[in-house]
Amino acid sequence: MGKRVVFLKQLPSGLLLVTGPFKVNGVPLRRVNQSYVIGTSTKVDISGVNVEKFDDKYFKKEAKKKKTKTEGEFFESEKEEKKTLPQEKKDDQKAVDGALIKAIEAVPDLKAYLGARFSLRSGMKPHELVF
Template sequence: PFLINACPLRRISQNYVIATSTKIDLSDVKLPEHLNDEYFKRKRDKRAKKEEGDIFAKKKEQYKPSEQRKSDQKVVDKLVVDAIKKHQDKKMLFRYLSAMFGLRSSQYPHRMNF
């Protein structure tokens, strides 16, 4: 949740996720119907094939989340935080989820037990 670790609501590939033995019951969480694959796709602007001017002169526009995404983030955060609060080790889970993950030179994630 954004409230705990400041990560926004987005779709993440399984290649970038490390599974742990800690389980949180999310069976009661009902997500809104509009949170689907189309919601998470990047919106691309259509460009003309031949544009006037220098192609390197354009500046990239910064991404700013819409009000819809902000409200969706709050809804999902509330549902997930409520599920975490029901867990018996809720205090430890909040600290665990807010901690940064990092490895040292002799540590390998596939050899660790979480």
């Protein structure tokens, strides 16, 4: 089962920048390979959304140096700290979602459409579906 998202832009690497918005269906700002996406005819006005700052560098993870553990440290399985999202990324998500939710609420039933999952049921022929 797949989730419905809003396409924001294509990144220089060829990946697609999409968002749920997070408040509607739990999908954050993320990059997705084109082969995992099915385009539909549904349109959302994203003219009020500023996506200039989002590029491949924005999503790059910080490089971590691996430490060699001694035998005692190896068997002491300390619980690692839970990774938290930086406040800057949370603010960026809220800024994008705020502008996008206004556009979504202007169209009747669009919020429910985006919140629903996509799945095929028995008897549905994917090659005959009109998106």
